[in-house]
């Protein structure tokens with residue numbers, strides 16, 4: 001369980017100005033839950049995720065995982081990055097084994113484990129390729145395998161499929177769901193896409209900007225497993241109701257910010 | 266249509282078809298021929314034609330002048346460059362990674378980079394005498410600072426996302442440096458190393474001309490004092506070969522270490 005209490009963070013710009021990235025955020029992520037986070041650009045999604053990852057400090061509040069205060073990165077958490085963040089000089093296998101290597105796992109053992117995960121994400125045969133030789137979708141499979149290799153209890157994903165094309169994204173979503181059905185870890189998944197948030201999540205956390213806050217948490221009571229027929233799911237009325245509701249709320253937020261000179265889109 | 270009417274490849278397409286090695290060989294051949302012609306036409310004592318210089322070089326090799334001095338110079342170069350490289354990598358990495366170290370050393374490094382390095386020769390000479398230590402000192406002054414600065418900027422410019430990824434997987438500072446930051450910075454670091462090698466050769470010759478009693482720099486000075494134009498150029502040829510070989514060796518190591526950089530981006534550079 002991830003417990004976030006009264007989390008606040010202000011960034012100080014170089015010109016001395018302050019941006020309140022997060023203001024008094026409370027959130028509980030249940031064990032083995034797939035939580036998606038949705039919100040307009042700049043509402044602090046990445047900031048919150050990186051704090052859970054232990055990568056950046058906060059001003060006030062607390063984050064605890066299974067009752068233990070977060071103080072830096074830890075072995076029970078693993079992150080998947082929007083821009084993949086692969087080592088361009090390392091092979092697929094070494095990239096997947098990276099987290100294990102950092103934990104001091106010996107070469108033979110980590111390669112064996114990495115090989116399994118390369119297969120899990122459908123990249124068998126590409127073990128000796130370098131990231132530069134792979135498509136974006138394949139690169140993110142490597143990123144996912146690297147995270148899964150360390151057997152995390154919490155998987156943190158920051159718009160992991162934001163940088164790949166629509167078709168690849170669909171495939172990746174289905175595969176992620178299949179992997180997750182098989183191995184139900186806690187997932188915090190950030191996205192810009194309402195459809196993606198509803199398709200993947202047990203609950204959707206809707207955030208609003210300036211200051212970054214949680215505006216609503218929406219339950220997604222759609223049946224699982226959802227992996228098999230994404231199209232069928234999208235034709236269901238529940239699915240359309242939830243996405244419509246989310247879009248309504250997002251549009252309100254954008255309209256408000258339009259008035260104060262924020263995001264115009 | 267008969268074959269005779271087919272346009273023959275233009276000079277441009279012929280040049281484009283040359284491989285890198287062929288292009289270099291062609292350019293060298295042209296240079297050699299020009300040297301020979303200019304040397305013969307000009308008839309000045311300090312620019313004899315290539316053939317005369319090569320004959321003189323042959324003499325010097327046979328009488329053993331080249332080998333002993335070359336070995337001496339290479340010793341100076343290897344030790345001096347080794348010291349420079351070590352300082353360059355260690356201090357450069359520290360400066361690129363830690364703001365405080367950068368604030369402490371940056372000003373000195375930039376000052377010494379722009380200072381004419383030869384002014385340090387008399388200082389080394391007065392402290393260390395005319396032995397190897399002085400020459401090594403001059404080589405270090407010539408080649409260290411450029412490698413410090415390029416290493417520092419290479420390390421500083423490593424993608425923050427990659428560093429963050431490393432941290433998120435629990436990498437400590439040492440692993441972060443050796444597994445993420447330095448490999449990522451390697452291509453840019455090698456650019457600096459190549460510049461450093463060139464400057465180290467210059468430093469070796471200048472230092473030897475100024476200080477030493479042995480070495481290539483020393484015998485080139487002696488040949489100059491004897492008005493032995495062919496001798497000067499003969500030694501210069503040896504020096505050039507040393508410099509080219511040193512740079513080629515660096516490139517060889519560079520290619521092995523940074524083979525992951527796509528070849529196309531190297532061609533474009």
Ligand SMILES: Nc1ncnc2c1ncn2[C@@H]1O[C@H](COP(=O)(O)OP(=O)(O)OP(=O)(O)O)[C@@H](O)[C@H]1O
Pocket residue numbers: 011012013019020021039040041042043044045046047048
């Ligand atoms: N390092 C930083 N320094 C200063 N301000 C920052 C920094 N990182 C983020 N911010 C600001 O904090 C706010 C929240 O940023 P964050 O990246 O968390 O938003 P986000 O919800 O992830 O946005 P997006 O959907 O565009 O990724 C933004 O206004 C951003 O400009």
Ligand SMILES: [Mg+2]
Pocket residue numbers: 045046047158
């Ligand atoms: Mg973000």
